[in-house]
Amino acid sequence: MSKQAETRYPIHELLASRWSPRAFADRTVAPETLGALFEAARWAASCFNEQPWRFIVATREQPNEFERLLGCLVEPNQAWAKAAPVLVLGVVKKTFAHNGKPNAHARHDLGLATGGLTVQASALELYVHAMAGILPEEARSRYQIPEDYDVVTAFAIGYLGDPDSLPGAASQQERAPRERRTLATQVFADTWDAPANFAG
Template sequence: MSTANTETMAGLRKPAPADAGLHELIRERWSPRAFSGAPVPRALLDSLVEAARWAPSCMNEQPWSFVLADRYADPEGYARLESALMEGNRVWAGRAPVLGIVVARLAFTRDGAPNRWALYDTGQAVAQLALQAVAAGLRVHQMGGFDADKARRLLGIPEGYEPVAALAVGYPGDARELSPELLARELAPRQRRPAGEWVHGSRWGGAWAPAAGGAVSET
């Protein structure tokens, strides 16, 4: 490992190698495994919650709920959340000072009809929270790798609410403290499918070819 690399390991940045024009907050958001154990001031956590709160949602239902635990304020609660993580995530996420489980209410409050946008809206709330975190110098790593039944039981999540994802929140840490396998994943280049694979112009399979003025061409 070169000195230059080592020096950047503490608080490793992995900005998206994206086209110019991408907002800094989006470019800098990524999902690290190396977290510093430093506590997160409550005011910053509250700003993350506020960012989630202002997410858009179908019928303004706001179907999301978050169960959060700060290891310093509530070690028992933290241990409960930690124990619901899959081992492969627990090894690194258990260092983050704050863990969370985001939960979606699956039916509309007003009439009990199924809310087919509940997961969509809940994801948007987390996306806003994750970007607010970057603005505060924090990082969020979302995890599908947790035991939803165990989380439901341990955290007392009621029927009709679905545990969707777990979150690790904290300041970036020193990647040199990760196992060699995790370090390799931490340093791996960030990749995305080209937009041409999933942006369709006018109809499914249509070429997305912005013309002058940004119009989409007919296929």
């Protein structure tokens, strides 16, 4: 199933073809492939080159470890994410290594690293579905995550599955068109809320 972005300007196919599925194929992701995804994340830009992101990965090939990570998600996310071959927690270091001060951009940089990983995933015909619906303190306790780190997101990775494998309304939702705000409401110039000339 394709949910290609409908764009006003042409964008790269790797970006246009990306979307967030809940149905994943029953197919493992090879370790070298996972390596390539996290290598892509590793080369993201970051404030002071702090690289504040940390990832915890679990695959369904190791059921106990997979359950440990699955239990860090809220129930509605567990319902579909349990069928993904790979689950990941996104964690940030809250302070800078060079001076110990709070890193206000750590979450930004985790997002950027995850974005790079997501583009690499598209190149490998994989899909990534991010989740804010997590249980951060459960994750902290299950993985003994130190106080200087925050668990921010989780994401599922896998090959595209059959929407009909999802229960009831979820299979219809999986087919729903993707929606976006217009460029004019997102990109301004000269003054607040005034669309840039290419965006209006």
